[in-house]
Amino acid sequence: MSEPGGAGGGGGGGRSGRTVDAADRAQLERAPVPLRRVAALFAPYRWQVATVMALIVVSSVVALATPFLVRQVIDEAIPRQDVTLLAWTVAGMVAVAGTTAVLGVVQTWLSTTVGQRVMHGLRTAVFSHLQRQSLGFFTRTRGGEVQSRLTHDIGGMQSVVTSTATSLASNATTVIGTVVAMVALSWRLSLLSLLVLPPAVLLTRKVARMRRAVTAQRQRSLAELHAQVEEGLSISGVLLGKTLGAGPVQSQRFADTSADLVGLEVRSQLAGRWRMATMSIVFAAIPALIYLAAGLPATSGGMTIGTLVAFTGLQGWLFRPLMGLLDVGVTVTASMALFSRVFEYLDLPVEIDDPVTPVPLDPARVRGEVRLEGVSFTYPEGHRPALAGVDLTIPAGSTLALVGETGSGKSTLASLVARLADPTAGRVTIDGVDLRDLSLATVAGVVGVVSQETYLLHTTVRENLRHARPGATDAEIEEAARRAQVHEVVAALPDGYDTVVGARGHRFSGGEKQRLAIARTLLRDPRVLVLDEATSALDTGTERAVQAALDEVSRGRTTITIAHRLSTVRGADRIAVLAGGRVVETGAHDELVARGGRYAALVAAGERDVVLAA
Structure with missing residues (x-):
C-alpha cells in the first residue's frame, strides 16, 4: 500500500x-x-x-x-x-x-x-x-x-x-x-x-x-x-x-x-x-x-x-x-x-550438433587415420571458399605439416579435423567414420588441439589441468606435467600445483603456458593431435623447450601441425603446401625441395628456423 x-x-x-x-x-x-x-x-x-x-x-x-x-x-x-x-x-x-x-x-x-x-x-x-x-x-x-x-x-x-x-x-x-x-x-x-x-x-x-x-x-x-x-x-x-x-x-x-x-x-x-x-x-x-x-x-x-x-x-x-x-x-x-x-x-540454430544416432566409437581403440575427401569450406560471410576440393590422407601415427601463406586455409583445415566447423562439401573421417556421425564428446576424446593462444582459467594449476579430465588423479596430473616438461616450473612455485595462475595465466611466460596446455592435452590422451601454430609466438630458446614437449606429446599419435619454422617441418612424415584454399604440393621435405616448386621457394626465402608463413 x-x-x-x-x-x-x-x-x-x-x-x-x-x-x-x-x-x-x-x-x-x-x-x-x-x-x-x-x-x-x-x-x-x-x-x-x-x-x-x-x-x-x-x-x-x-x-x-x-x-x-x-x-x-x-x-x-x-x-x-x-x-x-x-x-x-x-x-x-x-x-x-x-x-x-x-x-x-x-x-x-x-x-x-x-x-x-x-x-x-x-x-x-x-x-x-x-x-x-x-x-x-x-x-x-x-x-x-x-x-x-x-x-x-x-x-x-x-x-x-x-x-x-x-x-x-x-x-x-x-x-x-x-x-x-x-x-x-x-x-x-x-x-x-x-x-x-x-x-x-x-x-x-x-x-x-x-x-x-x-x-x-x-x-x-x-x-x-x-x-x-x-x-x-x-x-x-x-x-x-x-x-x-x-x-x-x-x-x-x-x-x-x-x-x-x-x-x-x-x-x-x-x-x-x-x-x-x-x-x-x-x-x-x-x-x-x-x-x-x-x-x-x-x-x-x-x-x-x-x-x-x-x-x-x-x-x-x-x-x-x-x-x-x-x-x-x-x-x-x-x-x-x-x-x-x-x-x-x-532459438539460435546449432550449426555443429550431435547426430540423431551417433556411431559408437571407443576412443581407446581408435587407430587415428584421418582423411579429407573432396573437402570445401566457405565461411558464412565469405565470398570465396577458404578450402576447395582438398583430398588428404594422414595414416595413423604419422605426422603431417601444413605450410602456406596467411589465408591459405591452414587453420580452417585444422578446425575441420577438430570439428569446430563442418565442411561445406566433402567429408572428414577418422578411421573411415565421418566426424558428423560421431558425438561431439567422442570427437573431443579422439582429437586434441594445442593452439597458439593458450587460455588458462583463473584457478589453480591443478584445476586448470584437471579441466581436461575431471577424474584425473594428482599423480596423473603430475605425470602429464612431467611429459610436457613443465613439472619443475610448477613445483618451484610457492604453492606448487595449488598456485592460482592469475587472470589469463599472466603469472606464466608464453612458453610455460604452452607447456601447461600440452600437459592438459596429454591428460585426455587423444589419438589425433592438431597443433595450430603452437610455437609461432615464442622466441627460439623457448620454442625449443616447447617443441621438445610437443615431440613427446606427438609420439605415437596422428599429428597435424600448422608449421611456420623449417625445424618443425623437416621432421614431418609428410608436408602439404596450401595456396588459395587448395593443396598444391605434398611430399617429404627433401622431395619437395628437389621438386623446386612453391615449398622450395618458401624454404629459399629464409634460413633455418626462419618463419615460412605468418
Whole structure:
C-alpha cells in the first residue's frame, strides 16, 4: 500500500509516467514473443502462481477493513465509552495488520521461489545452448553481449513474477477495492477525489518523462565510466597504459567522464522539482478539500467524523497503485522485451550438433587415420571458399605439416579435423567414420588441439589441468606435467600445483603456458593431435623447450601441425603446401625441395628456423 497523501504522490512520481522504451519496442518487433511461450515457463509452477495471486487478492481485501474499523472506533466505541467494542475493533486492526504481514511474507517467498526457479532454468538452458554454438557465433558476437543476456536480462526477467505480475495484481485489486470502499463510505467525497486525481496523474507522468530523459543520459555516462574502468584497470589495460605512457591521458579521460556524471546527477535530482513542488501542494489540498466538502451542509450528507477519517485514509492509498496500472503497458513491454532477447539466444540454430544416432566409437581403440575427401569450406560471410576440393590422407601415427601463406586455409583445415566447423562439401573421417556421425564428446576424446593462444582459467594449476579430465588423479596430473616438461616450473612455485595462475595465466611466460596446455592435452590422451601454430609466438630458446614437449606429446599419435619454422617441418612424415584454399604440393621435405616448386621457394626465402608463413 502507498503512504497516504503527498508521500504517496511523491513516491509514485519518481517511478511512474514512463514511456515505452524505443529499444524495447524495436526488440519485440524484431523478435515477437508469443504469450503462450512465456506461460509455458511457468506451467510447472501453476499452483504456486495461482496461490500468489490469491494471496494478493485476500491481502488487499483484508487491508481494506482497517478504515471501517477506524470509523467504528471514532463514531461508536469512543463516544459511547464501549470498552468491549473498542477492544474488539482494536484487536481487529492488529489482526488485519498481522494477517496482511503474514500473507505478504508467504507471497514473497512463493513468488521469489518461482521466479528464481524459472530464472535458473532459463540461465542454464541459455548457457548450455550457447556452449553448443560454433566458434563463428562468438567471433560475430561481442563478448559483453553474451554476459549481459545471461546475467542482466535473465536477472531482470525475475521481476516478471516477483514484481511485474504481482504488482499488477496487487494494484488492480487495491484500486478496485479502494474505489468501492470509498463509494460505500461517501459517494460525494469519492466524486471529488476522482475529479482531482487526473491532473495530479498527468503532472506526475510529465515529471517522470523529464527524469527519464536525464536518467538515460546518466546511464550512458555510467556505461562509459564502467568501460573505462574495465579497459584501464584490467591487467592488459594497465600493461598497455604503462608501455605507451598513456596513464595520464586515461586518467584525464576518466576525470572528464566523471565530471559529466556529476552534472547529470544534479540535473536528475532537480528535474521537475518545481512541478513536483506544485504536485505536493495539490496533494496537500486534496484532504483539505475533502474536509471542506465534509463540513458544508450541501455536500456532507450527514457525514460522521469517523467516516471522514476513514475516507481520507482510503484516498491516500489510491494514487500509487493507480499510477502502477497506468504504466502497465510500459511494464509489460519491458518484461516481454527481456523474454524476447533471451529467447533469441535460445532459438539460435546449432550449426555443429550431435547426430540423431551417433556411431559408437571407443576412443581407446581408435587407430587415428584421418582423411579429407573432396573437402570445401566457405565461411558464412565469405565470398570465396577458404578450402576447395582438398583430398588428404594422414595414416595413423604419422605426422603431417601444413605450410602456406596467411589465408591459405591452414587453420580452417585444422578446425575441420577438430570439428569446430563442418565442411561445406566433402567429408572428414577418422578411421573411415565421418566426424558428423560421431558425438561431439567422442570427437573431443579422439582429437586434441594445442593452439597458439593458450587460455588458462583463473584457478589453480591443478584445476586448470584437471579441466581436461575431471577424474584425473594428482599423480596423473603430475605425470602429464612431467611429459610436457613443465613439472619443475610448477613445483618451484610457492604453492606448487595449488598456485592460482592469475587472470589469463599472466603469472606464466608464453612458453610455460604452452607447456601447461600440452600437459592438459596429454591428460585426455587423444589419438589425433592438431597443433595450430603452437610455437609461432615464442622466441627460439623457448620454442625449443616447447617443441621438445610437443615431440613427446606427438609420439605415437596422428599429428597435424600448422608449421611456420623449417625445424618443425623437416621432421614431418609428410608436408602439404596450401595456396588459395587448395593443396598444391605434398611430399617429404627433401622431395619437395628437389621438386623446386612453391615449398622450395618458401624454404629459399629464409634460413633455418626462419618463419615460412605468418
